[in-house]
Amino acid sequence: MLILDFTSTILDLYLSLFVCPFIFLPYPAGYPLGLFRFLNIPTSVQVYLGMSFIGVVAISLINLLESRYNKLCTITEDSKKRKYRRYFIAIIQYIFSFTFFAPVYFNIPDENYAIQVLTSELYCVDPEKFHNPYFFCLTLQPEIAMFSILSAIILVVPQMIFYPIGSFRYLNKNRNSTSRTTYIFRMKFILALCFQVFIPVIFLVVPSTFVVFSLYTKYFNQGITNLSMIFFATHGGISSIVTLIVHKPYRDFTLQTLYQFKIFRFIIKIPKVRDHRETALEFYKEARPKSTVVGRNLPQRNLYVQ
Template sequence: MSSGYWPDYVESSCRENYTYFDSGDFLQTAYHLTALFTIPLSIFTFYTIIRVTPKKMKNMKIPLLIAHIWGTNLDLCFTVYGAPYIFFPGAAGLSLGIFRALGFASKWVAYIGQASIVAVAINFIMLLENRHSQIPLSNFKITNHKVRTAFLTINYLFAFLYILPFYLDKDNQMEIRKFVLKRIPCPTIEFFNKQTVVLLKGGEFLPFLSMVVGLIIVLSQTLFFSIHTVYHLNFVKGANVSEATKAMQRKFLSYVVMQMLIPWTVLAGPIFYSLYADRHDYYNQAFNNFSMLFMALHGLLSNSCTLFIIKPYREFVKNLITGNSEFNSREIAHTTNAAPVSVVVGSTSG
């Protein structure tokens, strides 16, 4: 037996029915092909934000770059340095990416991936808080720059700390692997790779508590800023705020929601599939692989939303495609109401 396999590996003819689509080689190749599209698009989006953002939108440049950095990090986690190969319905996986080649344990690659997903959720809170802070009719909002910076810093730190105790917990891999093999009697050969890690056997309280607490913290902030903003824009009257201004704010709030929620659709599908597989003990490695590839499309959707939802960026891309060399982003800024544009994606200023 090769030293690269766990001691519970045994030869079996049951794996003869697996196809190329079930293999780690297929998934690794597909990840890399996806990266050939998403990485250049991400670089182009960085360039567009830096190059095209008009002066009247300067307050949005830093928060937009922050959101884009975290989104790019998640994209790279899927396609380059993490490249997860997951064994649903078991909570087990193997890293196929650069981190594995550098000697990172799959357990900590999983930790980075999970924290990166939460960090992207924190982006949504950041943008919603900014929209909330722009409502002149509300007195309950963050107006101080230092307070806002501290608020966002705590949230991003939370993304990396809330689940850390679970990953620091010691476990006996040979023991918990038995629980997965009961649910998946004949996994692909990759399951026996020495780098494969089983995170849960099922029924553990600490990770469940961490997930529930994390979900409550993220959802409570999201719902507060969303509901409070919608309420003030639709039901609170003010003599100093025109209906046209409120309508414009509602429009840009919808842009923020679309910009963040559309990419999340590619994350939600595989998550629901994993819940279904867990509930019914359903194992199909090809489905597992394609579900992870579907999640890897997050970068493509995220960058596309940034480029095509915000008007100056959309016009820049349009002019590049049509070959219009006379494009000037400042002209677009002058033809757009300055106040709403400056808060399309948020501002770190009070």
């Protein structure tokens, strides 16, 4: 989860502060408006890093789901062979996130020729925008960029669907072999994790779908293109907000921290943060069945062992 939050923050800062891309879809061309242009960083490098960061965030989401699935649905401890295999797959996926967009760079056109083509094709755009000193056209064949993005979507989306469904199926299948408290606790955790992952994913999948659609149909709509870039840039903020909403420990800690500042004491009222053992005991009492068998001493369960 720390890796996911870290990469999401980097992606947000990169797209909203350091690059601020202005793109002319259906062609992968445009120019940056962020701080990196004042550091004379080539636009081609900025584009490649931006696409790589998006891929890294997607792979981090997969690794989070896989890690929770492995913890919940694996009865025995990880053997060294299994652990190394998981690490190897994760490394391969991260390498893919940095290289999936590389084929587009094998066919970079001449800048003057690209400007002529874009001026004739996108006649509703002011030609002066194509003469921006930081303007860069990645390719005049949108199909290459489309297939690169599709390859990433095909790798990421099935895994995002498989791990939550597999977790729910495992919990329901083994419902009778665990205590009711453990089952409820795990089910709530998986539901919170799904909300934490899939709500922010919308801010990646929706604009990516429009980009692929625009590249395939050569549909031009500058307003939707700009909105797609905003969706990409707000992914991390949405992810942080959803995390605070669905995970009570994070929410309590954040409110307790804000309460230290006097300005927030007039806005929020929070109770004293209790010890985690008190919270666990209260949860156990609420989840315990109401009816008990008379004359039978039920064994006490240790929450921390489960």
